[in-house]
Amino acid sequence: xxxxxxxxxxxxxxxxxxxxxxxxxxxxxxxxxxxxxxxxxxxxxxxxxxxxxxxxxxxxxxxxxxxxxxxxxxxxxxxxxxxxxxxxxxxxxxxxxxxxxxxxxxxxxxxxxxxxxxxxxxxxxxxxxxxxxxxxxxxxxxxxxxxxxxxxxxxxxxxxx
Amino acid sequence: xxxxxxxxxxxxxxxxxxxxxxxxxxxxxxxxxxxxxxxxxxxxxxxxxxxxxxxxxxxxxxxxxxxxxxxxxxxxxxxxxxxxxxxxxxxxxxxxxxxxxxxxxxxxxxxxxxxxxxxxxxxxxxxxxxxxxxxxxxxxxxxxxxxxxxxxxxxxxxxxxxxxxxxxxxxxxxxxxxxxxxxxxxxxxxxxxxxxxxxxxxxxxxxxxxxxxxxxxxxxxxxxxxxxxxxxxxxxxxxxxxxxxxxxxxxxxxxxxxxxxxxxxxxxxxxxxxxxxxxxxxxxxxxxxxxxxxxxxxxxxxxxxxxxxxxxxxxxxxxxxxxxxxxxxxxxxxxxxxxxxxxxxxxxxxxxxxxxxxxxxxxxxxxxxxxxxxxxxxxxxxxxxxxxxxxxxxxxxxxxxxxxxxxxxxxxxxxxxxxxxxxxxxxx
Ligand code: FES
Ligand SMILES: [Fe+2]
Numbered sequence: 278x279x280x281x282x283x284x285x286x287x288x289x290x291x292x293x294x295x296x297x298x299x300x301x302x303x304x305x306x307x308x309x310x311x312x313x314x315x316x317x318x319x320x321x322x323x324x325x326x327x328x329x330x331x332x333x334x335x336x337x338x339x340x341x342x343x344x345x346x347x348x349x350x351x352x353x354x355x356x357x358x359x360x361x362x363x364x365x366x367x368x369x370x371x372x373x374x375x376x377x378x379x380x381x382x383x384x385x386x387x388x389x390x391x392x393x394x395x396x397x398x399x400x401x402x403x404x405x406x407x408x409x410x411x412x413x414x415x416x417x418x419x420x421x422x423x424x425x426x427x428x429x430x431x432x433x434x435x436x437x438x
Numbered sequence: 439x440x441x442x443x444x445x446x447x448x449x450x451x452x453x454x455x456x457x458x459x460x461x462x463x464x465x466x467x468x469x470x471x472x473x474x475x476x477x478x479x480x481x482x483x484x485x486x487x488x489x490x491x492x493x494x495x496x497x498x499x500x501x502x503x504x505x506x507x508x509x510x511x512x513x514x515x516x517x518x519x520x521x522x523x524x525x526x527x528x529x530x531x532x533x534x535x536x537x538x539x540x541x542x543x544x545x546x547x548x549x550x551x552x553x554x555x556x557x558x559x560x561x562x563x564x565x566x567x568x569x570x571x572x573x574x575x576x577x578x579x580x581x582x583x584x585x586x587x588x589x590x591x592x593x594x595x596x597x598x599x600x601x602x603x604x605x606x607x608x609x610x611x612x613x614x615x616x617x618x619x620x621x622x623x624x625x626x627x628x629x630x631x632x633x634x635x636x637x638x639x640x641x642x643x644x645x646x647x648x649x650x651x652x653x654x655x656x657x658x659x660x661x662x663x664x665x666x667x668x669x670x671x672x673x674x675x676x677x678x679x680x681x682x683x684x685x686x687x688x689x690x691x692x693x694x695x696x697x698x699x700x701x702x703x704x705x706x707x708x709x710x711x712x713x714x715x716x717x718x719x720x721x722x723x724x725x726x727x728x729x730x731x732x733x734x735x736x737x738x739x740x741x742x743x744x745x746x747x748x749x750x751x752x753x754x755x756x757x758x759x760x761x762x763x764x765x766x767x768x769x770x771x772x773x774x775x776x777x778x779x780x781x782x783x784x785x786x787x788x789x790x791x792x793x794x795x796x797x798x799x800x801x802x803x804x805x806x807x808x809x810x811x812x813x814x815x816x817x818x819x820x821x822x823x824x825x826x827x828x829x830x831x832x833x834x835x836x837x838x839x840x841x842x843x844x845x846x847x848x849x850x851x852x853x854x855x856x857x858x859x860x861x862x863x864x865x866x
């Protein structure tokens with residue numbers, strides 16, 4: 278019974294990943310709701326840590342996410358200019374909750390970033406809260422929990438995870 | 439130059455307004471090895487903040503200058519730093535990042551220790567010689583020197599080192615300005631930013647109190663401030679750089695961004711204004727008007743030689759970093775905040791932090807890129823004409839925040855310590 282739902286979700290997430298890997302950032306941003314949250318917790322924090330009282334790597338509301346995208350498109354965004362090559366792989370999609378409006382799901386990810394001869398791996402789990410809207414499926418929350426002991430050697434999360 | 443004479447790494451010539459640093463200081467293995475001998479093994483190094491181990495029995499593991507340490511608050515409330523290695527045959531006695539315990543048990547053969555490092559239980563203890571206990575051979579080994587300046591805990595691996603207070607010297611005035619933000623004391627916020635940079639550690643020293651790369655390197659951050667009305671009334675970046683002696687240095691300056699202590703920006707609304715006015719009033723009550731204004735309005739990028747950066751800017755961050763190789767460093771970053779502040783203030787503080795600082799901020803990733811780019815350029819560090827960095831900006835002129843006096847302060851002390859060691863190693 279949940280199989281079609283999972284396939285529908287996977288299609289959505291695969292499209293999202295393709296937008297990121299092709300640097301179609303405006304289209305990517307359009308997938309988010311106006312009250313969206315986009316977060317990457319520091320690696321020594323609990324999975325459910327709260328960015329209001331803990332130091333994350335990234336804790337964006339929609340406004341800052343919009344600014345992040347704007348920044349990523351600029352010539353003066355030196356860490357992604359020239360742009361790195363990225364590949365967002367995701368699998369192990371599990372639907373955790375599904376009510377009329379919202380779908381809470383988790384998926385494993387491996388994101389590769391290549392620049393200046395180095396290929397860095399970001400590995401972890403996405404925690405998504407997706408929302409069905411009249412305009413289609415939207416992302417209300419995307420939290421990327423890294424299975425890493427710090428960003429070594431990655432050094433930064435200047436790409437979108 | 440005499441062939442036996444070591445090639446200089448730092449060249450200073452005041453009358454010619456010349457200050458050069460050899461780029462091989464960023465690339466050569468023997469320089470890094472001399473740095474461990476003459477700097478990291480001799481200087482006071484930041485271990486952590488007392489608020490990270492608030493309760494008796496709290497502990498955390500931390501790497502400091504390649505040493506694997508455990509930082510504890512023992513059952514009597516005393517702070518300690520031990521080498522994280524069993525006195526028996528060497529296994530780590532603490533295998534968790536942090537926690538609370540009464541006892542560390544080495545899992546290899548079961549020796550047990552209190553959080554004060556004293557042996558508690560040794561299986562088969564009756565099979566050791568009569569003096570075993572008296573000689574303390576079952577105790578954890580303390581780092582040679584450990585001291586605490588107003589909550590900031592430092593270690594020194596040189597038993598002969600002078601006192602921490604003397605070492606900090608003139609830098610104390612600036613540390614105090616950060617610590618005096620709150621009469622409730624300062625605390626480290628949960629969550630530590632651990633990352634690495636593929637560049638020499640001294641590039642981050644320079645970058646952390648480089649007052650004038652913002653306009654170019656951080657153009658997108660300044661755009662962001664403009665876009666989001668995060669700027670307060672238009673205040674130009676202006677101030678001074680200072681050599682504080684002992685290699686410590688600071689730039690102190692005014693800026694357009696908001697400061698949770700306590701410079702209001704329109705984005706923070708009327709509620710925020712009330713909050714910040716109250717903080718300012720309290721600061722004035724505690725410290726008088728002049729110091730209160732300095733705490734509230736002035737930014738400080740402070741370097742405690744060799745590698746503790748205290749940046750009191752749009753948020754307060756502590757940062758340490760150690761070279762793993764000449765072209766690779768590990769960085770730890772923390773956010774510091776008043777121990778008691780409203781939820782509102784804490785949230786805006788963390789927002790401010792993340793906007794600029796750290797691996798996902800709107801500025802630090804570009805610093806990382808710049809440092810890695812310098813390191814890539816240093817592949818040419820031995821080429822004739824391309825061997826030198828120029829650090830002479832502002833020499834012989836009135837000090838300004840956008841000069842390089844603070845970097846020269848670091849390099850002079852670095853050279854004073856490293857050059858003799860390197861010369862001794864080169865002639866060996
Ligand atoms: S190495 Fe620790 S008990 Fe033997
Ligand atoms: Fe910077």
